[in-house]
Amino acid sequence: MVNITIANPLISLIAGILILVIPRLLNYIVAIYLIVIGLLGLFGGHLR
Template identity: 85%
Template sequence: MYLLHIALAPVISLIAGILILIVPRLLNYIVAIYLIVIGILGLMHGG
């Protein structure tokens, strides 16, 4: 699971950055979704 977290976080960050550049109004949603996904991955890894 740890390898999935390492590989997934940079990909999510890259996609989020591109979406923010294209549609700045999505910033709040993208940040919220990113934090939720990273939090869930952290809980799965810790459990």
């Protein structure tokens, strides 16, 4: 599993670049991010 401390800034950087290039992606990126964070919050402790 990728270390969370490395993954979050990297995902944020990639998302920021994509939003600058294609602003319409903002809705999808935010939605996917919120879904992933929600799932990690709910099931993160149970996946180990």
